[in-house]
Amino acid sequence: MALKSAVYELTGDEVAAELPVSVPVDVSVHALTAQFTALSRVQQRTGRLFVHSTVNEHVVGTPWDVGDYTQQAYEAAFGPVDERYWIGAAEAEQRRRVLDERYESIGITERGMASEIAFAAA
Template sequence: MSTVIEPKRVAERARKILETWEADEEFERLRTGCAMYSKDWDDFYGYPIIVDYDAIEDAPALFTETTRVMALKSAMYELTNEDEKAAELPAPVAIDTMSHALCAQFTLLSRVQERTGIRFVHMTDMEAGDQGGTWDWGDFTHQCYRAAFGPVNIRFWVGKDETERRRQVLDGLYAGIGVTERGKKISIDFASV
């Protein structure tokens, strides 16, 4: 990012963006659609790092956290003259995973973007780390979030080191059933089961 943007400035714009999205006539449908996405989403290393994760029960709070982060990204996108790399703020893996569910509501998101004039920003090729696992306490994203929305929901905001520790635990558990390379390879002998 060539221009330094103060977290307070990002926060001010993000709050306005989120208010605009929430006022949109189809925002509630977006929330509902993301909650329903739990039936179709396979994920080995994003949601499972949340202790006692429940796809149905956690969806509302996770959606709130995700739309807040998306508002921060959209604010950065605007404030940096549409710099996609600067706008792809690191996010905790569970929130990054929910952002994929949000983006899967493509037609609906397109209409919201058209009505509000605000772009939803999520570019996987601009993310640092594996599945957004570079977020950490006190970083720029965290500073912007606190300035805009107050304290994070610590259930979903798992820092970089703890995320990796939990992923290593999952590595060991999954390997026993034939899931390796962080879910990228699956070798299960269905004929013998």
């Protein structure tokens, strides 16, 4: 999120600030942004605006992959990425396909965006 915020501060462009990140890192970003009060306090204390736009994640066009701009910027700022969380695009897609099959078997489709589950009327 620090990198996204830095890009936003430099450009004022929310789409440009939506840097591609690995799936586990993106999930962590979503978990952090769900903690609105805590995140608001950190923003207030630091004077930095955290920028994340779920709507624009798909506008970026390319998934994160090993050695890209995001990784280069991250490593320049913080040191090497932890390979447990920075999983390349091909491996992430393969893992998602396995999950897609399992979820589809219980009626959850489109990577969790749709459901074929017939819920009973309340």
